[in-house]
Amino acid sequence: MQHATQDLEQLSREHGALMRDYGRVQSRCSDQMRAQAREIERLHAQVMRLRAHVIVCATERAWANEDSDPQALAQSLRAADLVICQTGCLSHGAYWRVQDHCRRTGKTCVLVEQPEALRIVRIHGIATLQDETP
Secondary structure (H helix, E strand, O other): OHHHHHHHHHHHHHHHHHHHHHHHHHHHHHHHHHHHHHHHHHHHHHHHHHHHHHHHHHHHHHHHHHHHHHHHHHHHHHHHEEEEEEEEOOHHHHHEEEEEEEEHHHHEEEEEEEHHHHHHHHHHHHHHHHHOOO
16 A cells, blocks of 8 residues: 555656656746737838838839820820820820820821721831831
């Protein structure tokens, strides 16, 4: 009987040691989970800031392009003899600037719905160039 009591006490001590170790492991895992949750929150906030930065940069770039488009369009229109615009390829503002320029300068402005219609002009232009070359 004495031997059984000693075994029971030994088992009880081992069980206590295991439970203390288990508690420390659980505590360490909980600490790591909290640290990971904080890191995830930090990364989510960083992603949000970076997305906002991308939106700001893209907007600034679009505004810069919008500001420089009328100048580039005006230069191209001054150099052109004929203006061909494919419907849907110009912004609303650019469409009216092209129409106004053509009206003021007397240049012909052709609006086409299908790009295939431009093929005739290209082929005609190439044939004309080939006829003119010696």
